[in-house]
């Protein structure tokens with residue numbers, strides 16, 4: 001018996017069934033990964049990849065049929081193995097200050113929110129990175145939901161494409177990308193979904209995509225210390241820290257993450273963070289009445305931040321029913337800001353946008369609408 005026949009399978013034994021082909025979520029692929037997919041899976045020439053990518057991420061195409069400069073045969077090939085996973089507008093709430101909160105339904109029946117904040121000199125979108133959030137900050141409505149799942153890169157980016165479409169339509173604009181700034185401060189902790197965030201950023205910053213400048217993107221974290229280091233090494237966008245306390249005792253009460261990485265560990269990571277020239281780290285400080293808004297808090301904050309290039313955004317708390325915290329009055333907020341300013345810390349009181357539609361910081365939790373509060377159907 002020859003070696004070949006000795007090792008070959010008996011003809012009667014059935015071959016294992018091929019695994020069902022997994023459909024590809026094309027809008028979640030970086031340009032590199034899309035190129036591999038186009039050449040290896042579809043057997044097409046590499047130049048097709050940027051063509052498809054531009055349809056997806058410059059024009060925000062939601063179907064392969066829109067890609068009119070691809071042959072019909074290629075579009076059919078794409079439809080056979082790939083999807084452009086939809087994000088469907090479910091609710092739109094408009095604030096008297098011009099802010100618009102959008103709620104989107106995902107393909108698996110979850111709900112997420114993004115908040116559009118136009119101002120004279122910029123059009124900013126606050127983007128979500130997870131359905132719900134695991135961080136359980138005591139003052140935040142999203143924190144009451146728990147984490148349902150991570151958003152895919154495609155779902156993160158789709159919020160930007162969808163709002164670009166809305167702004168074009170609502171404001172009668174021709175430009176493909178009316179949004180000028182992105183802040184990752186919506187539902188979820190961005191660094192808890194780091195790989196997907198990173199892919200989404202690579203798409204959003206791509207010249208063949210929406211081409212946002214690193215100067216116009218800010219990612220906010222509650223302080224996942226090891227991830228701050230990776231974020232600094234692997235991306236070039238701006239960092240914001242959601243601090244909200246001047247002592248560990250205070251922070252432990254409202255931000256469970258502080259029990260794992262305390263203020264000292266967090267600030268140490270900030271000191272090591274690779275800052276581009278002239279750049280500062282933004283510290284977000286939610287002012288909660290009688291909790292963290294005393295003169296002593298301001299002085300402790302000065303001490304904590306003294307050797308870090310910072311800008312401090314003071315955010316008078318947006319009250320949420322049932323969470324038991326109250327907002328700091330305007331006068332107290334201004335006194336707090338003045339103490340920081342007197343010690344040469346650039347501090348600004350952030351205008352509250354979209355409070356009347358529960359679209360302000362810490363208020364995103366699919367509240368007041370038909371869907372259940374946990375975001376699932």
Ligand code: SF4
Nearest residue numbers: 133135137140143188
């Ligand atoms: S403040 Fe941010 S990190 Fe904290 S629970 Fe809310 S969404 Fe999550």
